[in-house]
Amino acid sequence: MDAEFVIKLGDKAQIPILSYSSTSPCVSSGQCPYFVSVAPKDSLQVQAISALVKANNWTNVIPIYADNIEYGAGIIPYLDDALQNINARIPFHEAIISSTSTDDHILELLQKLKAKQTRVFVVHLYPELASRLFMLANELKMMGRGYVWITTTSTSDELGSLDENIIDSMQGVVGVQTYIPETNELKRFKTHWERKFQGTKLSVMGLRAYDVAWALARVVEQVSDPNSGIKTTFMTGNITDLDRLGVSPVGPRLIKALYNTRFSGLAGIFSLSDGQSPIYRIINVFGSGSRGVGFWTSEKEGLVPNLNPGNKKNSAGLRPIIWPGDATSPPRGFEIPASGNKFRVGVPGKAVFKQLVNVTLVKGTSDTPENVTGFCIDIFESVMKNLGYSGHYDYHSFQNPSYYDFVRQVYLQKYDIVVGDITIVANRSSLADFTLPFTESGVTMVVPVKDDKKSAWVFLKPLTWELWVATLCTFVFIAFAIWVLEHRINEEFRGPPLHQVGTSLFYSFSMMVFAQRENVLSNLSRCVVVVWVFVVLVLTQSYTASLTSMLTVQQLKPTVTSVDELVSSGANVGFQDGTFVEDLLIKRGFNKSKLISYDSSENLHDLLSKGEIAAVFDEIPYMRLFLALYPSKYLMMQPLYKTDGFGFAFPKGSLLAPVVSGEILNVTEGDQMGEFEKKWGMQLYNSSDPGNIATSASLSLDSFWGLFFIVGVATATSLLIYAIHFLYENRDIWMNSDDSIRRKSKRLVEVFENRDMAAHTFRKRDAQSTPQNVETYQTSIIDGDGDDDGDGDGDGADGIALTASTSPSRLSNSSDKTQENLLCSAGMSPSP
Numbered sequence: 001m002d003a004e005f006v007i008k009l010g011d012k013a014q015i016p017i018l019s020y021s022s023t024s025p026c027v028s029s030g031q032c033p034y035f036v037s038v039a040p041k042d043s044l045q046v047q048a049i050s051a052l053v054k055a056n057n058w059t060n061v062i063p064i065y066a067d068n069i070e071y072g073a074g075i076i077p078y079l080d081d082a083l084q085n086i087n088a089r090i091p092f093h094e095a096i097i098s099s100t101s102t103d104d105h106i107l108e109l110l111q112k113l114k115a116k117q118t119r120v121f122v123v124h125l126y127p128e129l130a131s132r133l134f135m136l137a138n139e140l141k142m143m144g145r146g147y148v149w150i151t152t153t154s155t156s157d158e159l160g161s162l163d164e165n166i167i168d169s170m171q172g173v174v175g176v177q178t179y180i181p182e183t184n185e186l187k188r189f190k191t192h193w194e195r196k197f198q199g200t201k202l203s204v205m206g207l208r209a210y211d212v213a214w215a216l217a218r219v220v221e222q223v224s225d226p227n228s229g230i231k232t233t234f235m236t237g238n239i240t241d242l243d244r245l246g247v248s249p250v251g252p253r254l255i256k257a258l259y260n261t262r263f264s265g266l267a268g269i270f271s272l273s274d275g276q277s278p279i280y281r282i283i284n285v286f287g288s289g290s291r292g293v294g295f296w297t298s299e300k301e302g303l304v305p306n307l308n309p310g311n312k313k314n315s316a317g318l319r320p321i322i323w324p325g326d327a328t329s330p331p332r333g334f335e336i337p338a339s340g341n342k343f344r345v346g347v348p349g350k351a352v353f354k355q356l357v358n359v360t361l362v363k364g365t366s367d368t369p370e371n372v373t374g375f376c377i378d379i380f381e382s383v384m385k386n387l388g389y390s391g392h393y394d395y396h397s398f399q400n401p402s403y404y405d406f407v408r409q410v411y412l413q414k415y416d417i418v419v420g421d422i423t424i425v426a427n428r429s430s431l432a433d434f435t436l437p438f439t440e441s442g443v444t445m446v447v448p449v450k451d452d453k454k455s456a457w458v459f460l461k462p463l464t465w466e467l468w469v470a471t472l473c474t475f476v477f478i479a480f481a482i483w484v485l486e487h488r489i490n491e492e493f494r495g496p497p498l499h500q501v502g503t504s505l506f507y508s509f510s511m512m513v514f515a516q517r518e519n520v521l522s523n524l525s526r527c528v529v530v531v532w533v534f535v536v537l538v539l540t541q542s543y544t545a546s547l548t549s550m551l552t553v554q555q556l557k558p559t560v561t562s563v564d565e566l567v568s569s570g571a572n573v574g575f576q577d578g579t580f581v582e583d584l585l586i587k588r589g590f591n592k593s594k595l596i597s598y599d600s601s602e603n604l605h606d607l608l609s610k611g612e613i614a615a616v617f618d619e620i621p622y623m624r625l626f627l628a629l630y631p632s633k634y635l636m637m638q639p640l641y642k643t644d645g646f647g648f649a650f651p652k653g654s655l656l657a658p659v660v661s662g663e664i665l666n667v668t669e670g671d672q673m674g675e676f677e678k679k680w681g682m683q684l685y686n687s688s689d690p691g692n693i694a695t696s697a698s699l700s701l702d703s704f705w706g707l708f709f710i711v712g713v714a715t716a717t718s719l720l721i722y723a724i725h726f727l728y729e730n731r732d733i734w735m736n737s738d739d740s741i742r743r744k745s746k747r748l749v750e751v752f753e754n755r756d757m758a759a760h761t762f763r764k765r766d767a768q769s770t771p772q773n774v775e776t777y778q779t780s781i782i783d784g785d786g787d788d789d790g791d792g793d794g795d796g797a798d799g800i801a802l803t804a805s806t807s808p809s810r811l812s813n814s815s816d817k818t819q820e821n822l823l824c825s826a827g828m829s830p831s832p
Contacts, residue, residue: 016254023042034255038208042152053088103136147324435664437646478715490519503518573594596613625682
């Protein structure tokens with residue numbers, strides 16, 4: 001306030017006013033052109049304070065400041081902004097101390113702060129007020145473990161001038177102090193000072209005042225003028241002393257010279273035009289004084305343990321700090337409950353699935369649990385144990401089945417924490433702060449199933465009908481191709497038409513078990529058979545594997561497949577009593593009269609098994625536990641609504657909620673989570689399969705079309721090559737003949753029906769035959785081929801003649817009687 005008054009005088013008289021103590025952001029050189037503040041503004045040191053808060057993960061900070069608007073309150077807006085940038089806040093703005101405050105008033109304020117949860121305090125007071133504050137805080141045992149005290153430069157810079165008793169009461173305090181480089185000039189000056197003024201310690205403000213005096217002396221010498229006195233203006237009337245104040249003619253030159261002045265002073269480089277950010281030293285009060293633990297250089301570099309501009313690899317952070325109570329680890333920054341009482345933890349007394357929460361009440365009471373167990377309880381107790389809160393809470397049972405009303409008890413301050421199978425949804429989040437979820441969740445549909453394994457036609461299930469049709473058509477096509485390629489050269493594919501059809505089809509189908517008796521003689525046939533054998537091998541093996549899977553794995557199909565089907569049919573559906581699922585189903589179009597609630601897993605099983613409901617909608621953790629009890633009767637469909645899972649609820653603005661969230665991650669990512677799941681039968685919960693039953697799908701044509709394409713191309717190519725060769729051998733029939741196309745086609749068919757005597761199979765047999773048989777065979781051929789009047793069918797004659805001369809090997813193995821009958825039927829006598 002004094003500075004502000006003097007600044008106005010200097011502005012009126014155009015005389016430069018230099019201040020080495022005014023640090024308030026409210027007093028700016030831009031507003032008063034003749035005012036020069038050498039001390040850095042308090043708004044700069046809040047960045048160092050926020051860096052300390054961020055480095056220790058504190059979320060709430062309470063400032064204790066003077067009631068002086070220019071000095072104390074001036075820093076608060078800047079501190080608030082700096083804390084908001086690191087997701088911290090100021091929950092209490094009433095810690096104000098006046099220079100006229102008595103010790104009783106300060107004690108009353110400290111008692112109020114002690115009842116708060118926050119344990120991080122920033123002290124921005126004059127040294128004399130700060131000294132009284134720490135002395136009284138020490139009496140209230142607020143300088144012990146768990147507390148954090150941070151002092152601004154106004155106190156930290158003057159630590160050297162404080163009494164030893166005050167230093168003793170400040171043990172563990174962390175301060176932001178103006179950094180003064182230890183130059184040789186400063187060392188010489190300190191030695192001279194101590195020799196001349198023993199017992200009086202130098203402070204930062206004193207060094208800054210010394211530099212200001214030197215700067216002023218320099219500029220005065222530069223602009224000295226014998227006629228530089230104050231010029232006054234004669235005034236009449238009722239005037240005051242301020243009205244008689246004159247104007248300095250050298251003021252403008254003085255202020256300009258000050259901004260051009262630069263020299264190395266005791267407090268560092270003196271320069272008003274550089275605009276460089278100051279460097280702050282972080283100190284820790286310990287023993288009879290303080291020790292440096294690091295520096296804050298800029299917002300970009302942050303906190304560093306050493307000030308070494310040449311070391312680019314300088315590590316971030318601070319050296320170890322001794323906190324209040326001789327603690328070596330950083331305090332949490334809060335204590336809950338602050339009063340020292342135990343937490344009131346609410347648990348659901350009517351949980352449907354006891355594996356999650358199971359409450360046993362003391363006899364004769366309505367809300368006093370005797371024993372509380374379950375998956376959710378184990379996670380909560382593990383988290384609280386890791387945070388050091390074991391034994392600091394009592395369970396209270398909430399008997400209302402509504403989970404919304406359960407969470408609302410935190411809002412009504414009946415409970416400090418609500419624990420259990422509580423899903424994080426929007427309307428509940430408006431009442432409380434939730435931790436991070438410790439389960440994955442979502443609403444799903446569970447329906448009864450039917451078992452296809454009991455069907456008499458299950459053997460058709462391994463392949464889709466498209467694949468069955470494609471396979472059957474390929475069998476017929478292969479049979480036709482083999483018949484075409486073998487008919488003229490292979491006796492096993494000749495004979496009556498039905499015999500030929502049966503032999504060809506039997507040969508094709510018998511490849512499935514590789515039991516064919518006929519031999520193929522054509523190389524083209526063999527090419528087709530090789531490719532077809534490979535395809536049949538793949539098909540049979542795939543069919544066997546799929547059928548085995550279907551007969552050993554439960555093939556359960558849902559009775560209902562979609563929500564729309566349930567809505568349109570008007571079927572009854574179930575939901576768990578007291579959950580948000582009822583409102584969700586109404587929004588999805590279900591009539592409220594069609595919704596039936598259940599209150600136990602046994603009740604739900606009865607409703608589904610008796611057909612009273614067609615499906616049930618509930619959260620995934622519940623349904624997985626239900627399916628674990630009845631694994632073969634029901635099927636879980638895909639999730640239809642996403643939620644954030646189960647979490648613990650805390651009052652709005654709770655400091656414990658983010659800390660518990662961090663510890664939940666440690667528990668869920670560690671080995672304890674697996675132990676809890678195994679203990680309560682929750683292994684099925686983490687299955688990535690949205691359903692609970694493994695199924696085996698039928699094989700489709702999409703998986704085998706490549707094989708059918710290969711066999712089709714190979715077979716078609718063989719038939720094409722055979723057709724070209726056949727037409728070429730009989731070119732005289734369709735090229736040189738004058739017959740009609742019908743006659744030519746008939747003759748080609750007749751040729752195809754007859755044996756190909758030029759084939760190597762028949763030549764080999766002819767060489768082994770007797771001359772008599774050969775002559776008889778030729779006569780029969782001529783007689784059969786030359787029968788133009790149609791009195792005998794060529795194929796029948798050929799069959800008789802061939803039987804007499806070159807019968808197949810399997811016929812030669814027949815009995816003598818059979819052979820004799822065949823020869824007699826041909827009009828020949830048996831050979832010797």
